[in-house]
Amino acid sequence: MGILYFFNKKENKDKYIKWLKKNAGERMDANRKELFKPDRCDFHLDRYEFASKYIKDGNKVLDVASGTGYGAFNIRKNNPAIDIIGVEIDEMTVEYANFIYGGGGVISYLKGSILNLPFEDNTFNVVTSFETIEHIEDDKGQVKEVLRVLKDGGLYIVSTPNAWSKHLFGKTKYHVRDYTYEEITSLLSDYCKILECYNQNSGSITPFNHRQKRGIVKTTNENKELAECFILVCQKTS
Structure with missing residues (x-):
């Protein structure tokens, strides 16, 4: 049985890796730098490293639009004393x-929509949702649904690309819209309190990076146009 299990597991892994390669344009696993550009992997991983600083022992955490699961896995690796879905x-x-990433039942990954999350009100201490809001037609509904499942005082950590791409090349492929700093802060501030906003840059040679170093720095009026992405830390208020 042990040998049979080993070969079945290997066969399944090969199947999933083949699927990942085929869908690499829309799906990525940033922990697999052998399959994806390392600088883009780091760009995605840096967000989850950043979010981990806001999570405390005992927190219930939700990663919405969790993709291939690497983000929730990395958050829990940094914060082992949490529950994360x-x-x-x-x-x-x-x-x-x-x-x-779900082996041992430590992390659960569920099928569901960000517009109809399968959880009771006031369930989570922290919700992360990276590079999601620009894909959803009903962005206001998305924000309201995230806040529904957040506890009062809970944190909603969200990222979205800066709308430079809209000005350079038109609307980004797969995106319903792209947000300027003013647009994303206006949307979120209608529903929650924005505690902090940050620029994230990859340090890559793409024009989107504006020749900035890799890193995450506080957004100011002077640097907001240089962001490759914005990361906003928001709080649900009663």
Whole structure:
């Protein structure tokens, strides 16, 4: 049985890696730098490293649009004394996440929509949602649904690309819209308190990076146009 299990597990892993390669344009696993550009992997991983600083022992954490699961996995690696769940709308992506990162029942990945999350009100201390809001037609509904499942005083940590791409090349592929600093802060401040806003840059040679070093720095009026992405730390107020 042990040998059979080993070969079945290897066969399944090969199946998921093949699927990941085929869908690399829309799906990525930033922990697999052998399959994706290392600088882009670091760009995605840096957000989860950043979010981990806001999470405390005993917190219940939700990663919305958790994709292939690497983000929730890395958050828990940094914060082992938490409960964390990932929700992703694509069924095959959920299968991948559970197979690669959900072993032992430590992290659960569920199929679900950010517009109809399968949780009771006031469930989570922290919700992360990175590079999601620009893909959703009903962005206001998305924000309201996240806040519904957050506890009072809980944190909503969200990222979205700066709308430089809209000015350079038109709307980004796969995006419903792109946000300027003014647009994303206006949207979020209608529903929650924005505690902090940061620029994130990859340090890459793409024009989107504006020749900035890799890192996450506080957004100011002087540097907001240089952001590759914005990361906003928001709080649900009663």
